[in-house]
Amino acid sequence: MTVIETKLEGCFIIEPKVFEDKRGYFFESFNEKEFQKLTGTNTNFLQDNESYSIRGVLRGLHYQTGIHAQAKLVRVIKGSVLDVAVDIRKNSSTFGQYISFELTEDNKRQLFVPRGFAHGFVVLSDTAIFAYKCDNYYNKESEGGIIYNDPSLNIDWKLPEESLLVSEKDVILSKLENAKL
Numbered sequence: 001m002t003v004i005e006t007k008l009e010g011c012f013i014i015e016p017k018v019f020e021d022k023r024g025y026f027f028e029s030f031n032e033k034e035f036q037k038l039t040g041t042n043t044n045f046l047q048d049n050e051s052y053s054i055r056g057v058l059r060g061l062h063y064q065t066g067i068h069a070q071a072k073l074v075r076v077i078k079g080s081v082l083d084v085a086v087d088i089r090k091n092s093s094t095f096g097q098y099i100s101f102e103l104t105e106d107n108k109r110q111l112f113v114p115r116g117f118a119h120g121f122v123v124l125s126d127t128a129i130f131a132y133k134c135d136n137y138y139n140k141e142s143e144g145g146i147i148y149n150d151p152s153l154n155i156d157w158k159l160p161e162e163s164l165l166v167s168e169k170d171v172i173l174s175k176l177e178n179a180k181l
């Protein structure tokens, strides 16, 4: 596996080593020892999640607060998404900046999003299966979020606004300036 640093400290792109042969392919989607050695993190993943969405579905931008904060290791099993992480660490020199990467079933790239970030994605393919590991359990009471079209973030979601499908919960999220970790 290869680890590529991003412009936001603590966020990494991970490229697994894929073995292809006439049967198909094989890759290690997670190897704790390698992951910890190459990223220099001590992340202990506790929960795995999977979601299925159709084109234009935008989930995010989400985080959990306080002791329930989560780091996530995200990837796409089927289809393609634009994945976004926003630095909401108040003491960070890159506070309010975001990164976005296309994660697809073909490139098999993963994004590691540390605690202190809001995370979201939009589906670019007809359908997508999205999978991720979290280092803390889901806690409904600690859910926080930032509205996907916050003008101060000005995220380019790559799809026309009118084609986006956003949940009732996400469409009423507030702005970055109200984010509380």
Ligand SMILES: Cc1cn([C@H]2C[C@H](O)[C@@H](COP(=O)(O)OP(=O)(O)O[C@H]3O[C@@H](C)C(=O)[C@@H](O)[C@H]3O)O2)c(=O)[nH]c1=O
Pocket (backbone or CB within 6 Å): 049, 051, 059, 060, 061, 062, 063, 072, 119, 120, 121, 137, 138, 167, 169
């Ligand atoms: C995230 C989550 C949701 N749920 C439940 C709550 C709800 O009834 C249903 C759907 O939840 P949501 O609408 O919040 O699902 P979704 O919008 O897919 O939420 C996810 O979005 C992406 C961008 C993330 O970064 C994730 O951490 C998570 O927040 O699933 C769990 O039981 N466990 C979980 O870990």
